[in-house]
Amino acid sequence: MASFLLEVGTEELPASFIVDALHQWQERIPKSLDEHQLTTSKVNVYGTPRRLAVLIEGLPLQQSDRSLELKGPALGSAFVNGDPAGEPTKALLGFAKSKGIELKDIFIKETDKGAFVFANQQMIGRETTTILQELAPTWITGLEGKRLMRWGNGDLKFPRPIRWLVSLFNSKVLPISLENVQSDRLSKGHRVLHPRSVIIDTANDYVETLREAFVLVDGKERQKHILTQVHSIVELFGGRAEVPEDLLEEVTYLVEFPTAVIGEFEREYLELPQPVIKTEMVSHQRYFPVYSVDNPEQLLPRFLTISNGDPNKSRLISAGNGRVIRARLADGKFFYDSDRAVHLETFLPLLEKVTFQAQLGSVAEKVERIRAIAKLVIQSIPNLQISEADHQLIDRTAQLCKADLVTQMVKEFPELQGQMGYYYAIASQEPLAVATGIREHYQPKGAGDSLPTSLTGKIIAISDRIDTLVGIFGLGIIPTGSSDPFALRRAANGVVQIAWDSDFALNLPQLLQGTVGIYAEKNLLTKPMSDVLESLHKWFKQRCETILTEQVKYDLVDAVFGVEDFAYTLQSLSNLKRLKERALFLQESRSQKTLGEILEPIVRASRLAVQGDLDTTNLDATAVITPNTLIESAEKDLYQEIIALPSQPSDQQLMEGIKSLSPSLAKFFEDVLVMAEDPLVRQNRLNLLCLIRNYSRQLADFRAIRG
Numbered sequence: 001m002a003s004f005l006l007e008v009g010t011e012e013l014p015a016s017f018i019v020d021a022l023h024q025w026q027e028r029i030p031k032s033l034d035e036h037q038l039t040t041s042k043v044n045v046y047g048t049p050r051r052l053a054v055l056i057e058g059l060p061l062q063q064s065d066r067s068l069e070l071k072g073p074a075l076g077s078a079f080v081n082g083d084p085a086g087e088p089t090k091a092l093l094g095f096a097k098s099k100g101i102e103l104k105d106i107f108i109k110e111t112d113k114g115a116f117v118f119a120n121q122q123m124i125g126r127e128t129t130t131i132l133q134e135l136a137p138t139w140i141t142g143l144e145g146k147r148l149m150r151w152g153n154g155d156l157k158f159p160r161p162i163r164w165l166v167s168l169f170n171s172k173v174l175p176i177s178l179e180n181v182q183s184d185r186l187s188k189g190h191r192v193l194h195p196r197s198v199i200i201d202t203a204n205d206y207v208e209t210l211r212e213a214f215v216l217v218d219g220k221e222r223q224k225h226i227l228t229q230v231h232s233i234v235e236l237f238g239g240r241a242e243v244p245e246d247l248l249e250e251v252t253y254l255v256e257f258p259t260a261v262i263g264e265f266e267r268e269y270l271e272l273p274q275p276v277i278k279t280e281m282v283s284h285q286r287y288f289p290v291y292s293v294d295n296p297e298q299l300l301p302r303f304l305t306i307s308n309g310d311p312n313k314s315r316l317i318s319a320g321n322g323r324v325i326r327a328r329l330a331d332g333k334f335f336y337d338s339d340r341a342v343h344l345e346t347f348l349p350l351l352e353k354v355t356f357q358a359q360l361g362s363v364a365e366k367v368e369r370i371r372a373i374a375k376l377v378i379q380s381i382p383n384l385q386i387s388e389a390d391h392q393l394i395d396r397t398a399q400l401c402k403a404d405l406v407t408q409m410v411k412e413f414p415e416l417q418g419q420m421g422y423y424y425a426i427a428s429q430e431p432l433a434v435a436t437g438i439r440e441h442y443q444p445k446g447a448g449d450s451l452p453t454s455l456t457g458k459i460i461a462i463s464d465r466i467d468t469l470v471g472i473f474g475l476g477i478i479p480t481g482s483s484d485p486f487a488l489r490r491a492a493n494g495v496v497q498i499a500w501d502s503d504f505a506l507n508l509p510q511l512l513q514g515t516v517g518i519y520a521e522k523n524l525l526t527k528p529m530s531d532v533l534e535s536l537h538k539w540f541k542q543r544c545e546t547i548l549t550e551q552v553k554y555d556l557v558d559a560v561f562g563v564e565d566f567a568y569t570l571q572s573l574s575n576l577k578r579l580k581e582r583a584l585f586l587q588e589s590r591s592q593k594t595l596g597e598i599l600e601p602i603v604r605a606s607r608l609a610v611q612g613d614l615d616t617t618n619l620d621a622t623a624v625i626t627p628n629t630l631i632e633s634a635e636k637d638l639y640q641e642i643i644a645l646p647s648q649p650s651d652q653q654l655m656e657g658i659k660s661l662s663p664s665l666a667k668f669f670e671d672v673l674v675m676a677e678d679p680l681v682r683q684n685r686l687n688l689l690c691l692i693r694n695y696s697r698q699l700a701d702f703r704a705i706r707g
Helices: 015-035 090-099 128-141 203-212 219-236 245-252 267-271 274-284 311-340 344-353 363-379 388-400 408-412 419-427 432-440 455-474 488-502 508-521 529-548 554-561 566-573 576-591 594-611 633-643 651-671 679-697
Strands: 002-010 042-048 051-059 066-074 106-111 114-123 162-169 181-184 186-188 197-199 239-241 259-264 288-292 299-307 355-357
Touching (some): 015 051, 162 181, 197 203, 259 311, 274 288, 299 311, 363 508, 388 455, 432 455, 455 508, 488 529, 488 576, 529 554, 554 576, 566 576
Antiparallel strands (some): 106 114, 186 197, 288 299
């Protein structure tokens, strides 16, 4: 068995590309080898800022010989008159010639599409080295990524210029080339600690040889070194490092030989809000914040950075990093002090100069719409009871929610929007509920983000997103495919998640109708109101379905929205709390086998009820059934079961009621001809089924459920 090493040496690659490229290779290379009948025991991929590499172990020296069964023309096309004893046709002769086989070696075989000519062909296995010379360049050129570039005079695109190639089959150099770069056994060590070429004797020596040249090619090994050093250093200072996963991954692929370096800054900068300090450290400088062990919420005036330089110069590196963070924090302190020198409300007029969307006006205009929409949101949540004081707090939050966008701090650090609004509102002596709402109304910012916890945050978060959705949909800009420049999927998801998390019985059609009306009054719609509303209803239905299917089977999700019944869909969207409750209840009923017991007769009743003309909302049996025209005992019994059902049942009562009448319904189908000749008898029997359908529709459209 043999090993193969391929290393692509480059100028410093972006960390994000390295991570993505290694995922691509880990998935594609084993498949590529399998397609060429090359089995392997292990495929390891490695990446550092200056290289991508793959080490394949357990390769055979050549493919195994194998026999292929080749399918030729149909029997009728292979011989004159379709007679195997007759003359071969040009089709058969051409097949034999193209495959290099003799006519005597062909045979006839029946298939599901008739008889065809077949032949067995012996394939001699090719040498593995020959195949690898063909595959290796495609592994490199096939990598996908953002901002690929050309260099030199060639056509090859790659994120950074390729400087060297290592290609070893065991200890032998396997010749491959890309543009003007030829493969060899020479790699490069660490830029600072080993600025010389490195000779790789054999493929299996790769990891250890590079380690001796101060390059840890294995990302997992580098990450382990980083974590060990980070935790060891902070323990010496009685601290605890915060290590965000995305930052850890990034710094792992920014270095080849990691050295954790502790740095510090003046304690006076701790007076800045923590989000400012952490944004400076994490987002801008790739530093790890350090917290007190005794007080986990207390930042220390220290930081950790991962150096790719000389460990012996860590003190010098620390001093340099300290100068950088001090300068950044000094700027932050200046912005913070300047912004706090005036009341947050002072910034509102400046929002008139900030464009929200060219056709929808300024952010100041958006704020006024949010204030109006917030009132509609409250009206659209029937189970929300709030005081006049709450109304005032919500309106004040809406008025100030975007004010921090024009502060110096947020202009410099846009990712701090909302968070700085919180601190500036506190400094302006606004109520805590207003400050919290300003901060929380941006939540959730994405999948997995926390949701607003305050009433002000929840209402303004919904209002802000509804304004954006109606405004953009009103211009006819509806996302297609993966394109969603205004993050409308995320906006709708946020509305639904907040409503469900808060148990809001939010009436979306009512809210959307009112909001579209606001836009229509201001002549901001370029599409008819009806078209905008229909698109928004469908959009929210899709978002609800997507979120629900993470917890509930797809057919049950279909059941709570109805089968090709838009009126039922609107009814479902008119109470988001009930929508979720019904879906989860159906899931629980299925797990307890209750759903399966009642499904068949209810579905049959619902399908036959289509023949009737009773309104789907009518539940009054005494008003639509004439008891003295009920002939069969089965229909009389069913009628008694129906009138005994509770008028305003809970989900559990609904299910129990459906279950209790199921035997009578089954008996009804056995003994009664629904489509009787007598019109009145037929009408009564159809109305019985319509009533059962209508009753069950309070829970779900059972026609959508698949067992």
